Amino acid sequence: MLSPKGKNGALARSLRLGKLGVSLVGSYLGYQAQNLLLGEQALPQRRARFQRQASRRVREELGALKGPAMKLGQLLSMQTEMLPEEALQELASLQMQAPGMHASLARAQFKSSLGKYPEEMFREFDPEPFAAASLGQVHRAVTRDGEKAAVKIQYPAIRSAIEGDLKLLRSATLPTQFTGHVPVALLDEIQRGLLEETDYLREADNLEFFGKGLSGLEYVAIPLVYRKLTTDRVLTMSYIEGETLSDLLKRKPSQAFRDLLGIQLCEMYETQLQRLKVLHADHHPGNYLFQPNGTIGLIDFGCVKRISFDVLELRRCYRHRTWRESIIVRVDEVLKFTNNDRDTIQTQFLRLMPHTMMEIAEVLVKRRWGIIFSDWPAFVTSDCPVVLCRGMSTKTNFGFGTPGTNILFPISPTRLLAIDDRWDYEFAHYKLTKPDIYNRIIARAAHRFVYAHNESPDLAAKISEWRAI
Amino acid sequence: MKRKTEPAPAGKKRGKRVENKEKTRQAILQAALGLFAKKGFHHTTTKAISRKAGIAEGTLFNYFETKEDLALYFFEQELDEVIAWYERDARMKRTSLAEKLFAIIQRFLERLAPYEDFIGAVYLRALAPASKLGPWNLQSHERNLRYLRFIRGILAKAEDAGEIPRVGDFGAYAFGLFHLAITTHWLRDRSRGKEQTLALLDRCLKLGGHFLKQGGWEC
Numbered sequence: 001m002l003s004p005k006g007k008n009g010a011l012a013r014s015l016r017l018g019k020l021g022v023s024l025v026g027s028y029l030g031y032q033a034q035n036l037l038l039g040e041q042a043l044p045q046r047r048a049r050f051q052r053q054a055s056r057r058v059r060e061e062l063g064a065l066k067g068p069a070m071k072l073g074q075l076l077s078m079q080t081e082m083l084p085e086e087a088l089q090e091l092a093s094l095q096m097q098a099p100g101m102h103a104s105l106a107r108a109q110f111k112s113s114l115g116k117y118p119e120e121m122f123r124e125f126d127p128e129p130f131a132a133a134s135l136g137q138v139h140r141a142v143t144r145d146g147e148k149a150a151v152k153i154q155y156p157a158i159r160s161a162i163e164g165d166l167k168l169l170r171s172a173t174l175p176t177q178f179t180g181h182v183p184v185a186l187l188d189e190i191q192r193g194l195l196e197e198t199d200y201l202r203e204a205d206n207l208e209f210f211g212k213g214l215s216g217l218e219y220v221a222i223p224l225v226y227r228k229l230t231t232d233r234v235l236t237m238s239y240i241e242g243e244t245l246s247d248l249l250k251r252k253p254s255q256a257f258r259d260l261l262g263i264q265l266c267e268m269y270e271t272q273l274q275r276l277k278v279l280h281a282d283h284h285p286g287n288y289l290f291q292p293n294g295t296i297g298l299i300d301f302g303c304v305k306r307i308s309f310d311v312l313e314l315r316r317c318y319r320h321r322t323w324r325e326s327i328i329v330r331v332d333e334v335l336k337f338t339n340n341d342r343d344t345i346q347t348q349f350l351r352l353m354p355h356t357m358m359e360i361a362e363v364l365v366k367r368r369w370g371i372i373f374s375d376w377p378a379f380v381t382s383d384c385p386v387v388l389c390r391g392m393s394t395k396t397n398f399g400f401g402t403p404g405t406n407i408l409f410p411i412s413p414t415r416l417l418a419i420d421d422r423w424d425y426e427f428a429h430y431k432l433t434k435p436d437i438y439n440r441i442i443a444r445a446a447h448r449f450v451y452a453h454n455e456s457p458d459l460a461a462k463i464s465e466w467r468a469i
Numbered sequence: 470m471k472r473k474t475e476p477a478p479a480g481k482k483r484g485k486r487v488e489n490k491e492k493t494r495q496a497i498l499q500a501a502l503g504l505f506a507k508k509g510f511h512h513t514t515t516k517a518i519s520r521k522a523g524i525a526e527g528t529l530f531n532y533f534e535t536k537e538d539l540a541l542y543f544f545e546q547e548l549d550e551v552i553a554w555y556e557r558d559a560r561m562k563r564t565s566l567a568e569k570l571f572a573i574i575q576r577f578l579e580r581l582a583p584y585e586d587f588i589g590a591v592y593l594r595a596l597a598p599a600s601k602l603g604p605w606n607l608q609s610h611e612r613n614l615r616y617l618r619f620i621r622g623i624l625a626k627a628e629d630a631g632e633i634p635r636v637g638d639f640g641a642y643a644f645g646l647f648h649l650a651i652t653t654h655w656l657r658d659r660s661r662g663k664e665q666t667l668a669l670l671d672r673c674l675k676l677g678g679h680f681l682k683q684g685g686w687e688c
Binding site for chain 1: 560565567568575660661663664665667668671
């Protein structure tokens with residue numbers, strides 16, 4: 001029998017990672033063999049089943065490894081163009097988690113970080129945590145001034161544990177680093193992101209940045225940081241009241257209230273995206289707290305995404321299919337010469353395609369976007385924000401290029417547009433606003449009014465009218 | 470939990486004398502600990518201790534022959550304090566075994582923290598066969614037994630509650646060794662706030678608990 005200690009040892013971890021590869025391959029081979037025997041019928045169902053099984057296996061294995069490997073799983077789930085839908089759903093459920101701390105350990109860790117026990121620094125301190133946080137847990141407290149506070153305490157020595165695991169991850173993925181499937185840049189990104197997440201002082205900075213940046217939106221509540229009670233391992237902030245979306249929806253609020261929340265959520269998101277150019281990147285539903293008056297509390301700023309490009313421009317291109325239009329123009333040009341012969345058009349169209357791609361690339365380069373051409377799916381990191389992929393057949397075609405052409409963005413377009421479909425598709429269980437309200441706000445209002453510099457008074461009136469309902 | 474109790478003094482006068490003697494002992498210990506924490510174990514002289522305690526150097530030797538005797542007395546006191554704290558603390562009555570054991574070691578470490586240098590020196594001395602601090606010294610041995618009985622009592626309660634399978638006295642011995650190992654790790658732990666030791670302690674106890682839940686060595 002493998003001893004419990006062995007299960008968590010470094011060697012056992014590498015074995016697990018290895019096993020993951022082997023069992024996936026094994027399963028895929030099994031699937032191929034089945035193909036030979038069963039012929040073409042029922043192929044799609046079987047493929048879907050295989051993908052579901054494989055992705056569950058990925059999640060289970062990565063989940064057991066925790067830490068960096070889990071982060072890799074999360075990052076994979078962000079690369080929405082690369083993986084099948086089933087795999088995405090499984091991977092999205094991975095969360096960074098540290099082992100739970102009992103009250104004595106949490107107290108000891110608090111003292112180890114701040115030099116005193118919590119009961120010496122707070123008027124009240126609840127030894128039992130009320131929420132799990134990334135790499136730690138959150139306790140309720142009351143400060144000496146009588147303010148309600150939330151105290152986030154990190155599991156001891158998690159940073160050095162992560163550093164150790166990253167070394168392991170690097171050696172475990174060495175073969176794939178050579179083939180380019182897991183580029184070093186991705187590992188660097190994981191390392192940077194993870195180590196940032198372990199530094200609560202950085203999170204405190206984020207909280208203050210967002211608090212200031214979103215202060216114009218009076219319905220947004222962001223915790224205040226108590227700097228004197230905060231270190232890199234303990235974060236003390238004001239307590240934000242509110243209930244989660246699922247609890248709120250259980251009480252069946254009126255459609256008007258839902259619409260109000262929907263509008264506010266969108267406005268909040270867009271303001272971050274376009275004004276702050278920094279996104280609260282942890283869209284865990286538990287990080288949004290709703291109050292009966294429509295106030296939305298936004299918590300957990302451990303993970304934020306800085307956006308280095310013009311989102312508005314990118315979205316406009318995508319939304320209005322600008323690139324497709326430029327291609328259509330070219331097709332029209334071709335038409336002039338070919339006497340409406342469809343086959344010839346197609347040939348010419350395809351011939352022109354790489355050229356169009358290069359044009360797009362040129363435009364992107366002018367906007368200082370890094371570009372990588374790749375015949376394989378590649379990971380997008382902040383160092384190489386755009387990747388043009390050729391030769392891989394994937395489900396999405398961005399309206400230009402051969403069916404196998406793909407562009408991957410730092411936040412993939414599906415994410416950017418998730419806001420369009422969020423209630424129907426990404427957050428399937430959280431249908432909040434009616435799609436038409438949503439479309440009205442986002443497609444016209446949010447775009448032209450909330451974020452463009454010249455404000456439109458009639459839309460402002462419209463929004464305040466909705467709010468009043 | 471069985472605990473040895475001090476025999477009651479025969480007469481009132483004698484009681485007073487014992488009390489005074491104990492007071493002086495305490496004064497010496499406090500003076501010594503203060504100096505150990507400030508100057509380190511090796512750089513503290515008996516002269517300095519007696520001066521700080523406000524007694525003659527000769528009197529000091531009536532109470533403690535060597536610095537080792539002082540250490541021995543210190544550990545006795547610490548053990549008394551931890552046992553008293555454990556009995557007093559309401560939370561310790563209802564929490565899990567893993568947390569109880571964690572809290573006990575943590576309590577010891579926390580109390581030892583100001584005298585780290587002193588403890589380190591004592592550790593080295595205890596290795597000598599003739600040392601009063603070593604396991605072969607009877608007084609030291611008695612203290613160890615008292616500690617083991619204390620742990621045994623806690624484990625027995627967990628056994629009765631069905632929290633762990635029967636581990637017998639061996640469980641207490643094993644935990645004693647673990648405690649020693651953790652203290653050694655703690656002494657050489659250079660991480661901030663000794664958080665590595667906290668993590669190690671927590672993980673080991675969880676793994677141990679997991680191991681016992683699986684059926685321990687009987688599986």
